[in-house]
Amino acid sequence: MKPGMTRRLLACAAVVAGLVGASVAPAAAATLKMAWAQDATGLDPHKQTAFSSIRLLELVYEPLVRLNGDLKVVPALATEWTFAPDARTLTFKLDPKAKFHNGQPVTAADVKASFTRILDQATGAVARANYASIASIDTPDDHTVVFNLSQPDVPLLTAMGSVNAAILPASEIAAGKIGTAAVGSGPFKLESWEPNAREVLKANADWAGGKVGVDGIDIKVLPDENAILAALRAKQVDFALLNDPLVATLVPKVAGLTLNRKPVLSYHVLQLNPSRKPMTELAVRQAISCAIDRKDVLDTALLGEGEITGPLTMPQYRSDPKTLFCYSRDLAKARKLMADAGYANGFSATVIAATGEPPTAAAEAQVIQSQLKEIGIKLDIKLMELNVYVDTWLKGDFDMAVALNGGRADPYSMYNRYWTKAGNLQKVANYIDDTLDDLMQKGRVETDPAKRKDIFSAFDKHLAEVSPWIWLYTGYAYTAQQQNVQGFVPTPDGSLFGLSAVSLK
Structure with missing residues (x-):
């Protein structure tokens, strides 16, 4: 047992000791009292990568579309959309009832200004590469937006379902x-933010998406999940x-509490830096993969709460890990x-890890440190x-x-920012x-589902073999709730947007 794991188990054991007792129904309240361990690192939806930031901002901002629990595209600010037969234009019709929190209507001009900002390299938008096919944007009226594309771009619509593509007031x-x-323009307004302490959200009475089930959300930041x-x-x-x-697996032991446990697309990974010696050597990267x-x-680190995965984590494209390079440990090799x-x-070498996101990062690093020591790699x-880690x-x-990185419903929008020559996070992937670039481009324009699956299967296998990163596993999204909380539905992307439908009984 590793030291860090021992400390976490002891802390959890202390909580378990107090879990027995009668359940008292919580009093009805108009405000949802909520807690999480990691606060947002910023408020710019186009630039945030941390899960903690995304979870807050997706309650405040809206994209044109969003993904539902089945990873299907559904309306958000747009009520309908149409790809031209040649897939060279994508047209959206905006909800005429949509308003920003300042009372201004959401118009085509706001959409154009938002995507112009995203596409501007000076912005540093984290998902810019997903929208690089946008050549120009037309706004024939206040509620119509036409994206003219430089090439067919099948995953573009799915990529627009992220808060990293949120529409902001021009x-x-x-x-x-x-x-x-x-x-x-989302279901909640951010009334106040005390970094690393508290957020207060107020329901948006003018939300075009419908009536919000609670008057607001009062979020406390409690860094210790115990x-x-x-x-x-x-x-x-x-x-x-x-x-x-x-901590999550202790929730069912508490009378009156419910644990929501949902497999997610996000993945735990050991990222190597192939621009630094000796990770520049293919054989060294492959050796690390074989030693893990x-x-x-x-x-x-995760009590087995997950599933070993290759690069692609979405069900439609996920490979059997047994078919990937060195997924069975082979120290001799x-x-x-x-x-x-x-x-x-x-x-x-040195390995960096963030405190708090995920909370298992230190334990993961310790196990990897021990395993790589067996082939002579000394990890600090x-x-x-x-925020420093990010x-x-x-x-x-x-x-x-x-790292714990977010997944996407489509392989191209998940990985093009890392594994294409024009990817805006190439400096992270190195x-x-x-x-890789050729397969990504082929998958971007291919419309036949079976052919796309073959393309990305080849991409998955090649990426695992060249081993710039060592993919480990996917885990679960956990939320816990009292019996008076009704209506929350967890989703594979780990979103908390479902809080817009929650009510207190």
Whole structure:
């Protein structure tokens, strides 16, 4: 048992000791009392990558469309959309009832200003590569937007279902206020934000999506998830987002609490930096892949609460991990690869990990450190506060990184920012080859589902074999709630947008 894991188990055991007792129904309230362990790192929806930021901002901002629990595209600010037969234009009709929180109507001009901002490299929009096919935008009237494309782009519509493609007021963009205030059109208004302490959300009475089920959400930031569980037990919290499986699996032991447990598309990964020696060597990267026992990392750090995965995590495209390069641990092969690359005696490197997101990052790093030691790799673990980690990660300033990255419903919109030559996060991936770029481009324009599956199957296998990153596993999204909370439905993308439909009984 690793030291970090022991400390977490002891902390959880202390909570378990107090879990027995009669359940008292919480009093009815108009405001949902909520808790989570990690706060948002910023308010600009186009630039945020942290899960904690996305979970807050998706309650405040809206894209043109969104994905439902079956990962199907459904209306958001747009009520309908049409691809031209040649897939060269994509036309949206906006909901005429949609308004921003400042009372201004959402118009085609706001959509054009938002995507112009996203496509501007100076913005630093994290999903810019998903929309690079947009050549121009026409606004024939206030409620019609026409995206003219430089080429057919099958996954573009799905990519627009992200809060990273949120529609912002053109007036706020022109005034340079994005990120300093949160003026969205979503179901909740951000009334106040005390970083790392509290957020207060108020229901948007003018939300075009319908009536919000609660008057607001009062969110407390409690960095210790054991404290969140204690607050749930004491009826101080109605609803909580949990990330640590050691805590989440205790929820069913508490009378009156319900655990929502949903498999998600996001994936745990050991990211290598192939621009730094010796990770520049294919044999070294492959040796690391062969030396990692993914099942051991999963069982030790996540209590087995997950499933081993390759690069693609969406059900329609996911490969059987047994078909991927070195997914069964092979130390003999790993040592030979190290020797072939001239590193028979190993080398030293640093792996970075964030504190709190995910809460298992330190434990994952410790297990990986132990496993790589067996082939002579000495890893120094450097833990960072989340905002520092994100800044370091975006600069690609690491030897290795333990990460939890978001998944997408479509392989292209999930990975083109990393694994295409024009990808805007190429400086994070620090690796590209002609095969990856070619397969991504073919998958982007192919409309036949069976052919797309074949293309991305080849992409999946090639990416696992060249091993710029070592994919580990997918996990679960956990939320816990009191019996008086009704109507929340978890989704594969881990979204909390479903809180817009929650009511308190």
